[in-house]
Amino acid sequence: MLTYIDEIRAASARLLQEGAVEMVVGFRQGSQPMMNEPCLIRRPEDVDTLVWDSHCGINLTNYLTNRKEKIAVIAKGCDARNIVTHIIENKIEREQLYILGVPCQGMVDKRQIAMRVAGEITEVGESDTEIRVQTTRGEIQTFAKAEVLQQNCTLCTHRNPVLYDALIAEAVSEQTVDRYTDVAAIEAMTIGERQQYFQDLFAPCIRCYACRNACPLCYCPTCFVDEAQPQWVGKGQDAVDVMTFHFLRAYHCAGRCTDCGACERACPVGINMRVLTKKLEKDCVNNFGWEAGLSPDVRPALDTFNLDDPDKLIK
Amino acid sequence: MIKKIAKDEWASGLSKLAKTYRLFGPVAERGPDGARTFHNFKALAPGELPDLDLGNTRLSAKSLVFPQSEAMFTYTLDEDRDDHHILKEVPADGMSRVAFGIRPCDAKALAMVRMNFDTPEYKDPYWLRLYEATTFVGLACDAPCPTCFCTSTECGPYHEEGLDLLLCAEGEGLLAKAITEKGERLLADAGWEEAADQDLGARKAAAEGCITSRIGTDQLAEGDLLDLHGADFWEDVAFACINCGTCTYLCPTCWCFDIQDEVFKQEGQRLRQWDSCMFPIFTVHTTGHNPRDTKTQRVRQRFMHKLKYFVDKYEKGIMCVGCGRCVRHCPVNIDIRKVADLMNRYTSDAAKAEQA
Amino acid sequence: MLLSNLLEYMGIERNRLHMSWVSSAEATKFIDVVTEVTEAVRALGPNKYFIKDQAKVA
Numbered sequence: 001m002l003t004y005i006d007e008i009r010a011a012s013a014r015l016l017q018e019g020a021v022e023m024v025v026g027f028r029q030g031s032q033p034m035m036n037e038p039c040l041i042r043r044p045e046d047v048d049t050l051v052w053d054s055h056c057g058i059n060l061t062n063y064l065t066n067r068k069e070k071i072a073v074i075a076k077g078c079d080a081r082n083i084v085t086h087i088i089e090n091k092i093e094r095e096q097l098y099i100l101g102v103p104c105q106g107m108v109d110k111r112q113i114a115m116r117v118a119g120e121i122t123e124v125g126e127s128d129t130e131i132r133v134q135t136t137r138g139e140i141q142t143f144a145k146a147e148v149l150q151q152n153c154t155l156c157t158h159r160n161p162v163l164y165d166a167l168i169a170e171a172v173s174e175q176t177v178d179r180y181t182d183v184a185a186i187e188a189m190t191i192g193e194r195q196q197y198f199q200d201l202f203a204p205c206i207r208c209y210a211c212r213n214a215c216p217l218c219y220c221p222t223c224f225v226d227e228a229q230p231q232w233v234g235k236g237q238d239a240v241d242v243m244t245f246h247f248l249r250a251y252h253c254a255g256r257c258t259d260c261g262a263c264e265r266a267c268p269v270g271i272n273m274r275v276l277t278k279k280l281e282k283d284c285v286n287n288f289g290w291e292a293g294l295s296p297d298v299r300p301a302l303d304t305f306n307l308d309d310p311d312k313l314i315k
Numbered sequence: 316m317i318k319k320i321a322k323d324e325w326a327s328g329l330s331k332l333a334k335t336y337r338l339f340g341p342v343a344e345r346g347p348d349g350a351r352t353f354h355n356f357k358a359l360a361p362g363e364l365p366d367l368d369l370g371n372t373r374l375s376a377k378s379l380v381f382p383q384s385e386a387m388f389t390y391t392l393d394e395d396r397d398d399h400h401i402l403k404e405v406p407a408d409g410m411s412r413v414a415f416g417i418r419p420c421d422a423k424a425l426a427m428v429r430m431n432f433d434t435p436e437y438k439d440p441y442w443l444r445l446y447e448a449t450t451f452v453g454l455a456c457d458a459p460c461p462t463c464f465c466t467s468t469e470c471g472p473y474h475e476e477g478l479d480l481l482l483c484a485e486g487e488g489l490l491a492k493a494i495t496e497k498g499e500r501l502l503a504d505a506g507w508e509e510a511a512d513q514d515l516g517a518r519k520a521a522a523e524g525c526i527t528s529r530i531g532t533d534q535l536a537e538g539d540l541l542d543l544h545g546a547d548f549w550e551d552v553a554f555a556c557i558n559c560g561t562c563t564y565l566c567p568t569c570w571c572f573d574i575q576d577e578v579f580k581q582e583g584q585r586l587r588q589w590d591s592c593m594f595p596i597f598t599v600h601t602t603g604h605n606p607r608d609t610k611t612q613r614v615r616q617r618f619m620h621k622l623k624y625f626v627d628k629y630e631k632g633i634m635c636v637g638c639g640r641c642v643r644h645c646p647v648n649i650d651i652r653k654v655a656d657l658m659n660r661y662t663s664d665a666a667k668a669e670q671a
Numbered sequence: 672m673l674l675s676n677l678l679e680y681m682g683i684e685r686n687r688l689h690m691s692w693v694s695s696a697e698a699t700k701f702i703d704v705v706t707e708v709t710e711a712v713r714a715l716g717p718n719k720y721f722i723k724d725q726a727k728v729a
């Protein structure tokens with residue numbers, strides 16, 4: 001994966017030079033260890049600022065919404081699935097995009113590493129299989145990448161982009177995992193335990209809306225929480241209002257979420273709100289055989305009606 | 316005069332204080348596995364000690380005097396009641412409070428926010444009554460984070476502005492330096508009276524020496540406001556921004572709020588909530604027009620307010636204390652240090668070009 | 672169905688949410704549905720969860 005960047009830069013420079021695209025959406029070196037910053041490159045001479053490593057977890061599809069230009073975008077498996085969803089939902093045209101597909105082996109969870117070291121992290125390096133961090137105490141610690149990935153990456157079953165114009169490297173092997181053990185654990189709780197679980201889960205929320213804004217699916221011109229007439233939900237810190245926001249945000253992602261992990265990654269207080277979207281994802285798979293963002297030619301589960309759709313609810 | 320607080324006197328002093336004060340301090344939030352994930356300021360439960368073994372709290376200390384949601388008034392629309400359609404002030408909790416473990420950056424920020432809430436023309440009763448009821452007990456930073464740049468913001472790891480009392484770790488116990496009369500009173504109330512033959516000067520210098528991150532702000536006041544507003548870098552700075560409220564909600568100096576009414580049947584309350592200039596609805600007019608309609612305009616507003624408008628209006632430096640929270644927790648790595656340098660350099664380049 | 676599953680997952684009993692199509696010509700069905708809903712909800716008792724304090728009854 002460390003060699004991907006050469007191909008990303010070469011392809012980006014070529015596309016810009018040829019005028020095939022007006023801009024490239026990728027990552028540049030961040031100012032923080034284990035953080036890269038999404039960026040936009042317009043000139044071929046600037047492609048050297050692009051980087052690629054295990055800290056490119058942000059979903060770049062977010063930066064394509066409603067754009068009019070011809071754009072090259074660097075897309076991991078999850079980004080590519082969100083691009084497919086964007087195309088289905090008319091947020092961008094397929095013809096506008098040149099998708100540089102990146103076979104992905106997972107992005108690193110910086111908080112997990114920060115929790116496991118003493119002191120503050122000052123430097124980070126990596127090999128194909130390991131992450132090496134140096135701390136303010138001068139210690140160097142090494143972690144196997146596989147052990148410090150974002151949780152959604154460890155459960156990813158579409159690491160290779162599903163839609164691309166060029167693949168940056170050879171496809172990686174896909175994983176076979178049970179994606180829903182955490183959802184099943186919550187389902188197994190009693191009603192009272194579940195109530196407590198979700199109250200505790202959302203207690204630290206400060207309603208900064210980073211989860212919503214980091215999500216490529218959340219592109220409504222005015223979000224329901226921001227509506228004033230009518231006001232659907234209180235805007236303060238009342239626990240019920242906070243939970244209403246999370247519940248409805250998740251429900252708006254039903255049949256669309258690719259579990260890219262952007263929401264959890266962005267949360268400044270570390271809430272795993274993915275347990276909501278994953279429940280919806282699980283129900284979509286089990287009831288409709290639907291996984292979001294696999295093909296621009298298939299209409300989504302909530303957009304179609306079949307006579308044999310299960311309908312236990314409607315009497 | 317520096318006082319010494321031994322480990323066992325710390326707990327006994329706190330329980331003495333709990334009789335007359337409400338105590339607040341950093342408390343660790345815990346992850347599902349029970350490990351400490353981060354610290355926030357909370358009311359301390361009886362017998363609970365503030366957890367002073369922390370880098371800095373995830374959220375700033377501003378919520379102690381400026382809660383994220385605060386009820387200002389209640390009212391009823393029920394015309395059978397005599398007091399219908401009359402705003403009634405929510406009664407204040409008059410009890411004195413002590414807030415422990417405030418880092419000097421957050422304390423300076425409180426002094427800075429006061430310039431907004433306590434002016435000769437307007438005094439914000441909600442903010443002031445909490446501010447005046449609170450004794451602020453600082454905790455000096457002997458191990459600042461790599462993202463701390465407080466020495467560039469007329470602050471520092473032992474800065475005393477905004478504090479009544481400054482604590483620093485000393486072996487198993489603490490040293491305490493009273494800064495105001497409020498601080499002296501607190502030491503007496505807690506029974507922490509043993510004098511320590513120490514000076515904090517050397518420790519202060521050592522801590523300041525540990526700060527590795529610096530920003531340049533010397534040119535900001537000189538620069539032309541409109542030039543800076545029209546600078547060519549704003550689109551690049553703002554590109555990655557997702558317009559969430561992380562930076563503004565974690566910031567100790569961001570003071571913007573919104574006032575909302577919530578009504579259920581006939582009963583209503585008027586609430587003050589934190590607001591954020593990053594949100595598109597922050598400036599929407601009732602006509603539907605939004606003067607800051609684009610992300611770039613909103614990002615520029617945040618940085619121009621902190622690093623230019625405030626500088627020009629108050630002539631007290633920048634509206635940033637260098638705590639580094641927005642840098643550490645921005646989901647897309649927008650870094651105020653980088654933007655400050657861009658703005659500062661832009662101004663100095665413009666000045667040079669003019670001379671040439 | 673996704674909605675009722677998600678609500679139940681978050682701790683709201685399944686029997687609090689009912690959905691039915693009733694035509695204006697189906698008076699008997701309407702009575703049956705209303706009876707079923709009220710009986711099901713009465714059996715569960717008042718909901719205290721996911722309700723703002725101001726809106727809580729008994």
